[in-house]
Amino acid sequence: MDVRIRWKAVTRSRAVEEHLARRLRFAIGRFADRVTAVRAWLEDVNGPRGGVDKRCAIEVDGALGRRRAEVRDADLYVAVDRAAGAVGRLLARAADLRRTHA
Known part of the structure; x- marks a missing residue:
């Protein structure tokens, strides 16, 4: 699964990349044959001030x-854990809806 990651105001980290890939494999692995693209955005929203400011957005097509x-x-x-x-x-909900309306 190819994951495109965009970093904004966050130091790029191999450990975070591996964690994201591992969590995505676990969360969406059973849908891998129906996934064509995965994009993730990792951002520190307010810089060094701290707080609830780390954002992870994941988009799957x-x-x-x-x-x-x-x-x-x-x-x-x-x-990352919660977004994945x-x-x-x-995706599970979308697959269930497809199954019930097929």
């Missing part, structure tokens, strides 16, 4: 349409 989840948290790893989980649930 494919046979189930475009799904997007965005989460803010004080910890970038937590934001949310986009996985969105």
Whole structure:
């Protein structure tokens, strides 16, 4: 799964990239054959002031349409976990709807 990551005001980190890839494989792996593109945005919204300012947005395109989840948290790893989980649930819901309307 090819994941395009955009970094904004956050130091690029191999550890965060690997964490994101691992969480996405877990969250959307069963839909991999229906996913054509995955994009992620990692951002420190207010710079060095701290607070709930780490943002992770994940957008997935494919046979189930475009799904997007965005989460803010004080910890970038937590934001990644929650956003990946949310986009996985969105894909599951879309697959269920397709199944019931087919």
